Amino acid sequence: MKNSKKIVAIVLAVILAVAGIFVACSKGGDAKKDDNAATTAANAGADFKVGFICLHDENSTYDKNFIDAAKDACKNLGLKDEQVIIKTGIGEDEACLNTALDLVDQGCGYIFADSFGHESYMIEAAKKNPEVQFCHATGTKAHTEKLDNYHNAFASIYEGRYLAGIAAGMKLNEMIEAGKIKAEEAKIGYVGAFPYAEVKSGYTSFFLGARSICPSATMEVKFTNSWYDEALEKEAANTLINNKCVLISQHADSMGAPTACEAAGVPDVSYNGSTVDACPNTFIVSSRINWVPYFEYSIKAAMNGEKIETDWTGTIQTGSVVLTEVNEKAAAKGTQEKIDEVKAELEAGKLHVFSTDAFTVKEKKLDSYQADVDDMGDFKPETEVIKDGYFAESEFRSAPYFDIDIDGITIL
Numbered sequence: 001m002k003n004s005k006k007i008v009a010i011v012l013a014v015i016l017a018v019a020g021i022f023v024a025c026s027k028g029g030d031a032k033k034d035d036n037a038a039t040t041a042a043n044a045g046a047d048f049k050v051g052f053i054c055l056h057d058e059n060s061t062y063d064k065n066f067i068d069a070a071k072d073a074c075k076n077l078g079l080k081d082e083q084v085i086i087k088t089g090i091g092e093d094e095a096c097l098n099t100a101l102d103l104v105d106q107g108c109g110y111i112f113a114d115s116f117g118h119e120s121y122m123i124e125a126a127k128k129n130p131e132v133q134f135c136h137a138t139g140t141k142a143h144t145e146k147l148d149n150y151h152n153a154f155a156s157i158y159e160g161r162y163l164a165g166i167a168a169g170m171k172l173n174e175m176i177e178a179g180k181i182k183a184e185e186a187k188i189g190y191v192g193a194f195p196y197a198e199v200k201s202g203y204t205s206f207f208l209g210a211r212s213i214c215p216s217a218t219m220e221v222k223f224t225n226s227w228y229d230e231a232l233e234k235e236a237a238n239t240l241i242n243n244k245c246v247l248i249s250q251h252a253d254s255m256g257a258p259t260a261c262e263a264a265g266v267p268d269v270s271y272n273g274s275t276v277d278a279c280p281n282t283f284i285v286s287s288r289i290n291w292v293p294y295f296e297y298s299i300k301a302a303m304n305g306e307k308i309e310t311d312w313t314g315t316i317q318t319g320s321v322v323l324t325e326v327n328e329k330a331a332a333k334g335t336q337e338k339i340d341e342v343k344a345e346l347e348a349g350k351l352h353v354f355s356t357d358a359f360t361v362k363e364k365k366l367d368s369y370q371a372d373v374d375d376m377g378d379f380k381p382e383t384e385v386i387k388d389g390y391f392a393e394s395e396f397r398s399a400p401y402f403d404i405d406i407d408g409i410t411i412l
Contacts, residue, residue, distance in 0.1 A: 048110075048303050049083045050074065051103035053096060053122075055115035057088040060228045061272040062253035065288055066114045066137070073295035077303075092117025100125035104132055110302040112136070112295070115227070116198070126150040133302040137291075138198060140375035140399045142310045153294050154398035155314035158205035159346050160287030160321040162353045164269050165209020166342050167285045167326065167335050168247055171267050172214040174332035181246055183216040189240025190221045191233050191250040191257045195411070199223075201393060201402035202251045205353050206269070207409055212358070213338070220245055222412045230254035239412070241266055258283065267330055274324040284331045285339075286324045293318050313398040316347055354391035359406040366391070371401040 058064040067086060074084045085106060090099050096118045103111050104125070112135045113122050119139040126134040126149050135151045136142070142152035172186040188210060192199045203221055211217045222240055224232040233256030237248050241264050249269040250257040255278060261268035262279040270279075270286040294314055301308045314320025326336045345351040356366050370381035373396045385392050385401065393402050405411070 046080075046083075047107065048079075049085065049106065049108040050079065050110040050299055050302075051085045051100075051106070051108035051112070052087065053090045053099050053103075053111065053113040053118060054086065054088045055090060055092065055118070056228050056253070060253040061255070061270075062227065063088065063114060065272045066291055069291035069295055070112070073292045073299065076292070076296055077299055079299075090118070092121075094121070096121035097124055100134070101128070104129050109133065110135070110299050112298075114138075116196070123147070123150055133298070133308060135298050135308065138399050140397060143397055144374050144376065146310075151298070151308045151310055151312065152398050153298070153312040153314070154394065154400070155289040155294075155320040156316070156394050157287065157289050157321055158201050158353050158393055158400065158402070159316055160289075160323060161202050161206040161271075162209035162346070163323055163339050163343055164249070164285055164287040165206040165211075166213055166339050167331060168206070168249065168267075168269050169210040169213025169217065170332040170335045170338055171247060171284060171330075172210065172217055175246060176214070176216075183214075185244065185246065186214050186217045187243075187245050188217060188219040189237065189243065189245030189248045190219055191236045191240070191248065191252050192221050192223045193227045193252045194225060195223055197403040198400045199251045200404070201400035203249070204359075204402060204404070204406060204409065206249055207406075208353060208358050209342075211408065212342075217408070219409045220412055221409060224252055226252075228253040230256040233257050234260045237261060238264070243412075274327075276324075276327050280327070280329060282330055283327050284335070285326045288322060288324075289314065290320050290322045293320050311398045313394050316343065352390035354393055354402065356386060356389055356391065359408070361404060361406055363407060366404075369404070371396075371403070373397055373401055 052070050054063045054066060056063040058067055087099050090096050092115055100111055110133045114137050116138045119136055122134050122136050123145055126147050130149055133149050137153055139152040142150055175181045176183050190203045192203055207219045220240055220243060222236040224236050226232055233252045233254050237257040237260035247267045248257055248261050250271055258268050258270050258275040258279045261282045267284055268282045269284050272288045274286055276283045298308050369386050371383050371385045372379055372381045373383040383396055393400060
């Protein structure tokens with residue numbers, strides 16, 4: 001009798017165990033819910049460290065966007081404060097290499113740098129430390145260097161800027177309809193950092209978004225030749241305003257342009273975050289790259305010894321391209337609804353930002369264009385990037401390579 005009870009108990013235990021496995025597997029159907037990010041650090045080892053190299057500090061909207069994302073992603077992954085090292089104010093010079101090597105010495109198994117000029121130093125550090133994973137934003141050389149531990153990442157931010165341009169076009173139309181400006185006076189001013197492909201891609205997509213709503217729109221661009229210089233950015237914005245630009249946007253990292261707009265009462269579309277607190281009367285909307293998805297993906301891969309994509313491009317669908325809330329006080333009526341409508345078209349693949357039907361170059365449509373995708377330092381274009389009637393930005397590598405000057409945009 002005792003043996004029978006014992007056998008029954010064993011059988012029940014087996015059944016319960018199998019049932020438990022079945023339930024666990026069933027829950028695993030939803031990878032996002034079942035893969036508890038907070039357990040990742042424990043599984044990989046509580047001593048795993050990550051390091052971040054930033055060009056400036058949190059006073060720069062560009063760097064703040066990275067720093068905030070890094071903190072959020074590391075928290076989501078269960079990393080403790082002592083496992084996360086963030087270095088700010090690291091120049092695009094030997095300081096980057098020295099900082100990367102120092103982070104290696106401090107035990108970091110994953111190191112990320114946020115500025116274009118950091119790339120050569122990150123590559124050098126990667127070659128010296130093959131056991132550490134090095135990731136870099138806006139870089140161009142990972143797919144040609146072919147290092148197992150060096151990776152580039154960016155996002156299709158041109159789609160976000162296009163949507164921000166939709167908001168700008170709505171505002172221009174409102175100003176025309178209200179009699180504040182004539183249609184031919186719908187001139188946008190744009191404060192750009194450098195005449196790089198990344199900046200050109202950004203202001204061109206913004207302009208195309210605006211002109212899709214306000215066909216008479218034109219644009220003037222003024223470069224500061226600096227990523228972060230509040231005085232120069234404010235000066236550039238004021239120059240554009242004095243040139244009768246009636247709306248300003250930017251690809252520069254300080255509050256210089258937004259505060260100039262607030263002082264002058266000129267509508268502004270900022271970048272990398274809302275400026276509504278400082279500019280409540282003029283801020284309309286802002287686009288930015290959300291780096292949390294990439295940080296979670298790449299850090300987790302590094303912790304688990306998994307492969308990281310050589311060239312990773314985030315999209316609207318991955319949550320990597322986002323817009324702030326529209327400031328109804330400054331925006332035209334119906335702006336959010338129009339943004340949502342166009343966003344749905346982008347997500348569905350019904351709309352391409354750089355459709356060759358949307359712009360001309362010297363009054364001619366582009367049927368072919370060779371871009372310098374393989375950055376070998378020779379500045380020689382080698383890749384055909386016009387396909388299916390559009391310029392295929394960020395499809396052949398993550399970093400932008402749109403470097404075309406289109407009609408309707410004047411460089412000061």
